[in-house]
Amino acid sequence: xxxxxxxxxxxxxxxxxxxxxxxxxxxxxxxxxxxxxxxxxxxxxxxxxxxxxxxxxxxxxxxxxxxxxxxxxxxxxxxxxxxxxxxxxxxxxxxxxxxxxxxxxxxxxxxxxxxxxxxxxxxxxxxxxxxxxxxxxxxxxxxxxxxxxxxxxxxxxxxxxxxxxxxxxxxxxxxxxxxxxxxxxx
Amino acid sequence: xxxxxxxxxxxxxxxxxxxxxxxxxxxxxxxxxxxxxxxxxxxxxxxxxxxxxxxxxxxxxxxxxxxxxxxxxxxxxxxxxxxxxxxxxxxxxxxxxxxxxxxxxxxx
Numbered sequence: 135x136x137x138x139x140x141x142x143x144x145x146x147x148x149x150x151x152x153x154x155x156x157x158x159x160x161x162x163x164x165x166x167x168x169x170x171x172x173x174x175x176x177x178x179x180x181x182x183x184x185x186x187x188x189x190x191x192x193x194x195x196x197x198x199x200x201x202x203x204x205x206x207x208x209x210x211x212x213x214x215x216x217x218x219x220x221x222x223x224x225x226x227x228x229x230x231x232x233x234x235x236x237x238x239x240x241x242x243x244x245x246x247x248x249x250x251x252x253x254x255x256x257x258x259x260x261x262x263x264x265x266x267x268x269x270x271x272x273x274x275x276x277x278x279x280x281x282x283x284x285x286x287x288x289x290x291x292x293x294x295x296x297x298x299x300x301x302x303x304x305x306x307x308x309x310x311x312x313x314x315x316x317x318x319x320x
Numbered sequence: 321x322x323x324x325x326x327x328x329x330x331x332x333x334x335x336x337x338x339x340x341x342x343x344x345x346x347x348x349x350x351x352x353x354x355x356x357x358x359x360x361x362x363x364x365x366x367x368x369x370x371x372x373x374x375x376x377x378x379x380x381x382x383x384x385x386x387x388x389x390x391x392x393x394x395x396x397x398x399x400x401x402x403x404x405x406x407x408x409x410x411x412x413x414x415x416x417x418x419x420x421x422x423x424x425x426x427x428x
Contacts, residue, residue, distance in 0.1 A: 144357055147357050149353065192351065192353055193353050194353035194354070194356060194357055196357060215356075215376075215380065216376075217376035217379065217380070236404075237406070239379060239380075239405075241380060268380060271361045271382065272361075272382060277382070279380065296372050296373055296375075296376040296401075297373065297376075298352050298353070298356055298373055298376050298377045298380070299352065299353065299373060300351050300352055300353055300373075301371055301373055
């Protein structure tokens with residue numbers, strides 16, 4: 135089946151935590167997806183890096199499957215998606231953002247190794263499927279979603295964007311619990 | 321039903337300029353990871369969440385409008401992003417259940 139003829143849906147959806155680590159010696163950043171109930175915060179040495187826990191967010195992973203041909207694209211190499219707001223003309227993603235018209239949005243597919251020193255980025259096959267998936271139901275002629283791999287970023291650590299991750303949920307629900315208590319007190 | 325008509329019938333006030341379009345369903349969640357995988361295009365998203373990440377997810381899924389319940393107010397940069405995306409942002413004094421019940425009375 136040729137490109138653009140698939141009808142994708144999300145499959146193998148896994149909830150978990152996106153855990154971000156950093157190496158204080160070289161400044162490298164890394165992330166991994168954990169399905170444990172509590173995200174691991176262990177510090178450990180791996181080759182020349184000492185990885186230290188920097189934070190975690192509730193997140194989700196998924197694969198894409200075509201309902202017409204049954205083909206599945208494994209997106210295990212993608213740890214998240216980020217809406218790019220990069221305007222850096224020296225960055226390929228920034229250039230792409232500046233080229234887009236109103237209604238066209240660039241999302242960066244984030245892989246585990248932001249330095250791309252040791253691991254591959256999100257696969258070409260995965261990026262193609264993501265682009266097809268997020269555009270397949272768009273009816274407005276002026277709307278478009280462009281998904282690119284994070285290896286196109288000049289520096290993912292400095293790149294400007296909004297990562298799709300659950301931030302502030304604890305604060306959100308502690309606020310509502312406080313509201314309930316206030317109401318109960320009258 | 322269009323976004324503007326639904327807003328009028330449920331007493332919502334828009335807090336930004338938005339693209340008026342047909343609403344085709346409802347999704348309720350406070351988790352952006354859940355919205356990304358389960359919300360459908362052209363739906364109403366009912367949530368407590370006001371973070372920018374909410375708009376990044378809602379835009380990717382192509383939701384028609386976001387109703388933030390319990391009178392929670394998003395920050396200016398969140399409103400600005402939603403406006404750029406053409407997503408209608410509304411606030412309601414009701415809680416999630418109260419607002420959703422009103423939608424069922426409208427046939428959703």
